[in-house]
Amino acid sequence: MRRANLCLTLCAALAACAHTLRVPSPAPGGPGAPLPTLAPSRIEVPLSADVRDTLRALDAQVPAVIDTGGEFRSLGALPASVRYTVRRAPFRFEARGGVLHAETVLSLSAEACAAAPMGIPIPFLGGLLGGGGGGGSGACVPIASCGVGEPPRRIVVATDTTVRLDPSWRLVAETVPAAPRVVDPCALTPLRIDVSGFVVNLVAQQVAQATQQLDRDIAARGDLRAVGERMWAQLNAPIDLGDGFWMSLDPEAVYAGPLAIDPAVATTTVGVAARPHVVAGARPATVARPLPPLMQGGAQGGGFRVTFDAAVGFDEVTRLVAQQFRGTTMTLEGHRVLVRDVHVSGSGAALLFLVAVRFEDGAFAGQEATVHLAGLPDYDAARGDLVVRDLDYTLETRSALVEFGEWFLRGGLRDALARQARFPLGDRIARLRANAERALTRELAPGTRLAGTLSAVQPQGAFVTEQGVTLRVFAEGSARVTQEVGALGLTGR
Numbered sequence: 196m197r198r199a200n201l202c203l204t205l206c207a208a209l210a211a212c213a214h215t216l217r218v219p220s221p222a223p224g225g226p227g228a229p230l231p232t233l234a235p236s237r238i239e240v241p242l243s244a245d246v247r248d249t250l251r252a253l254d255a256q257v258p259a260v261i262d263t264g265g266e267f268r269s270l271g272a273l274p275a276s277v278r279y280t281v282r283r284a285p286f287r288f289e290a291r292g293g294v295l296h297a298e299t300v301l302s303l304s305a306e307a308c309a310a311a312p313m314g315i316p317i318p319f320l321g322g323l324l325g326g327g328g329g330g331g332s333g334a335c336v337p338i339a340s341c342g343v344g345e346p347p348r349r350i351v352v353a354t355d356t357t358v359r360l361d362p363s364w365r366l367v368a369e370t371v372p373a374a375p376r377v378v379d380p381c382a383l384t385p386l387r388i389d390v391s392g393f394v395v396n397l398v399a400q401q402v403a404q405a406t407q408q409l410d411r412d413i414a415a416r417g418d419l420r421a422v423g424e425r426m427w428a429q430l431n432a433p434i435d436l437g438d439g440f441w442m443s444l445d446p447e448a449v450y451a452g453p454l455a456i457d458p459a460v461a462t463t464t465v466g467v468a469a470r471p472h473v474v475a476g477a478r479p480a481t482v483a484r485p486l487p488p489l490m491q492g493g494a495q496g497g498g499f500r501v502t503f504d505a506a507v508g509f510d511e512v513t514r515l516v517a518q519q520f521r522g523t524t525m526t527l528e529g530h531r532v533l534v535r536d537v538h539v540s541g542s543g544a545a546l547l548f549l550v551a552v553r554f555e556d557g558a559f560a561g562q563e564a565t566v567h568l569a570g571l572p573d574y575d576a577a578r579g580d581l582v583v584r585d586l587d588y589t590l591e592t593r594s595a596l597v598e599f600g601e602w603f604l605r606g607g608l609r610d611a612l613a614r615q616a617r618f619p620l621g622d623r624i625a626r627l628r629a630n631a632e633r634a635l636t637r638e639l640a641p642g643t644r645l646a647g648t649l650s651a652v653q654p655q656g657a658f659v660t661e662q663g664v665t666l667r668v669f670a671e672g673s674a675r676v677t678q679e680v681g682a683l684g685l686t687g688r
Contacts, residue, residue: 217564217595218564218565218566218567218591218592218595218596219591219595220565220567220591221542221547221567221569221589221590221591221592222591223542230504230658230660230665230667234502235447235468235469235470236468236469236470236471236500236501236502236503237466237467237468237500238444238466238467238469238500238501238674239464239465239466245459245460246456246459246460246461247459250286250288250297252409252412253286253297253405253406253409254285254286256404256405256408256409257283257286257299257398257401257402257405258283258401259282259283260280260281260282260283261280261281261283261394261397261398261401262278262279262280262281263277263278263279263280265278266278267306267308267335275307275308275309275338275383275388276307276308276309276335277305277306277307277308277383277388277390277393278305278306279303279304279305279306279390279394280303280304280305281301281302281303281394281397281398282301282302282347283299283300283301283302283398284299284300284301284302285299286298286299287299288457289457290455290456290457291355293357293453293454293455294355294356294357295355295356295357295358295456295457296353296354296355296373297353297354297355297356298351298352298353298354299351299352299353300349300350300351301349301350301351301352301394301398302342302347302348302349303341303342303347303348303349303350303381303390303391303394304340304341304342304343304347304348305340305341305342305343305348305381305383305390305394306337306339306340306343306383307337307338307339307340307383307388307390308335308336308337308338309335309336309338338383339383339388340383341381341382341383341390342381346379348377348378348379348380348381348391349377349378349379350375350376350377350378350391350394350395350398351375351376351377351378352372352373352375352395352398352399352402353372353373353375353376354370354371354372354373354402354406355370355371355373356368356369356370356371356406356456357369357370358413358454358456358461359453359454360419360451360454360463360489361489362488362489362490362491363420363488363489364418364419364420364422364423364486364488364489365414365417365418365419365420366413366414366417366418366419367413367414367417368409368410368413368414368417369410370406370407370409370410372399372402372403372406375395375398375399377391377392377395381394420486422641422642422643423449423486423489424486425639425641425643426639426643427446427449427484427486429637429638429639430444430446430467430469430639431444431445431446431481431482431483431484432481433478433479433481434631434634435478435630435634436473436626436627436630436631436634437626437630438623438626438627438630439475439476440473440474440475440505440623440627440630441473441474441475441476441478441479442471442472442473442503442631442634443471443472443473443474443479443482444467444469444470444471445469445470445471445472445482446467446468446469446484447468447469447470447487448467448468448487448490449465449466449467449468449486449487449489449490450465450466450468450489450490450491450492451463451464451465451466451489451490451491451492452464452465452466452491452492465676466492469501471501471502471503472503472504472505472506473503473504473505473506473627473668474505474506475505475506475507475508475511476508476511500669500670500671501669501670501671502655502667502668502669502670503667503668503670504665504666504667504668505627505665505666505667505668506660506662506663506664506665506666507581507618507663507664507665507666508662508663509539509540509541509662509663509664510663511663512539512546512618512663512664513537513538513539515618516537516539516548516612516615516616517536517537517538519615519616520534520537520550520612520615521534521535521536521537522534522535524555525606525607525608525611527602527603527605527606527607527608528602528603528605528606529602530554530555530556530557530602530603530606531554531555531556532552532553532554532555532603532606532608533552533553533555534550534551534552535551535552535553535563536550536551537549537550537551538551541659541660541661541663542569542659543659544571544658544659545569545570545571545659546569546570546571546572546583546659546664547567547568547569547589548567548568548569548570548586548612548616549565549566549567550565550566550567550568550608550612551563551564551565552564552565552566552608558600559599559600566588566592566596566603566608567588567589567591567592568586568587568588568589568592568609568612569586569587569589570583570584570585570586570587570613570616571583571584571585572657572658572659572664573657574620574654574656574657574666575617576653576654578617578619578621579619579620579621579622579624580617580618580619580620580621581617581618581620581657581664581666582616582617582618583612583613583616583617586609586612586613586616587609588604588609620654620666624652624654624668627652627668628649628652628670631647631649631652631670632647632648632649632672635647635648635649635674639676643676644676645674645675645676646674646675646676647672647673647674647675648672648673648674649670649671649672650671650672650673651669651670651671651672652668652669652670653668653669653670654666654667654668654669655667655668655669
């Protein structure tokens with residue numbers, strides 16, 4: 196009898212030992228594999244500035260009328276004097292390649308008179324033209340005219356201006372007068388005094404002085420470094436996208452193409468090389484970067500193309516999964532199992548789900564265990580969800596459950612977790628697009644405004660990192676920067 200009782204006691208003890216479920220943790224998988232290098236995004240936007248005020252300043256600095264005040268003035272050694280009136284038409288501006296061509300037409304009318312020194316008439320001149328007219332000692336006898344009582348003579352005067360941005364963020368203008376073109380010469384006969392050349396030289400001096408002054412004004416006021424630094428600071432500041440997401444552009448360089456000017460607008464393509472990324476959580480710190488030199492470089496396709504990373508930390512992933520499972524009692528192969536908690540971490544390139552359970556009935560009733568499942572993150576574009584594919588128990592969990600409770604493996608926890616471990620991102624991506632468009636429409640500096648639109652936002656892949664899950668996203672669209680030239684004060688007006 197005593198031997199039978201001892202046998203029963205030993206059997207009970209062995210049974211108790213056999214029903215003790217210990218699921219070992221899987222071997223550490225190491226940190227997540229590094230993401231593929233994020234290629235610099237090229238944000239290329241056309242920069243335009245209204246230059247009409249600047250051009251009007253040039254027009255205002257050249258007199259509209261140049262004359263002798265109605266008086267005859269000596270032309271030097273010749274015994275003749277001239278009075279003239281030059282009326283300048285408004286400057287006409289046109290783009291010729293990368294050069295702004297300014298052109299005006301001068302309308303010239305002139306009269307010449309010959310003096311009678313010491314009262315002695317000059318032979319032939321007075322007689323030829325009827326004599327008289329002034330008479331007396333030192334009188335000036337009118338002898339010829341052009342553009343008086345007939346259409347005025349025409350002379351075309353022009354300038355060519357090249358404007359560029361140099362690496363030090365200065366606007367530099369170089370204006371060169373073009374060769375004047377005399378359409379209708381004004382040769383005053385019979386002395387054949389060609390007033391055209393004289394007037395051309397006189398007006399050319401006026402135009403040269405005005406253009407040199409304009410170049411000096413732009414040089415004095417064209418230091419755009421302060422504007423660039425304000426814009427650069429804005430580009431370095433995190434952008435609130437809502438829903439706890441922040442976008443950092445992380446700009447690296449700025450470049451500008453050639454500046455072209457038409458009669459109203461100066462345009463160039465300004466590009467920013469950046470490595471934008473999006474993170475969830477608290478506002479990231481602003482990284483202070485010095486303004487780089489302005490590099491020269493033309494547009495490379497235009498538009499707005501960005502590849503950025505949207506990161507979701509493991510805490511957020513855990514919260515999304517746990518709200519589906521925590522506190523849920525599941526029936527697995529006729530046994531009830533309470534899911535006490537779920538925690539998500541990384542294991543190499545995989546997501547590791549640590550599911551804390553308590554067996555509610557059967558041989559393991561009241562016992563607790565943590566089982567481990569691993570799977571790869573993926574993006575379901577059709578549904579707009581971040582999902583887990585190839586989800587399965589780890590080898591350690593599988594070995595323990597085969598030995599102590601194979602029913603658990605067949606019970607569907609893995610399948611239920613795979614079905615419900617979906618993270619809806621479609622709405623978030625739609626909001627991200629809308630919020631990004633709003634964030635991209637803002638003032639970068641006084642008078643400098645950025646307006647952007649996104650036509651497509653397409654996730655490219657999901658990766659496990661040390662911090663969580665990163666979704667790589669491709670976005671394209673368009674952006675435009677406008678600059679009020681008055682805010683730059685280039686002409687001092």
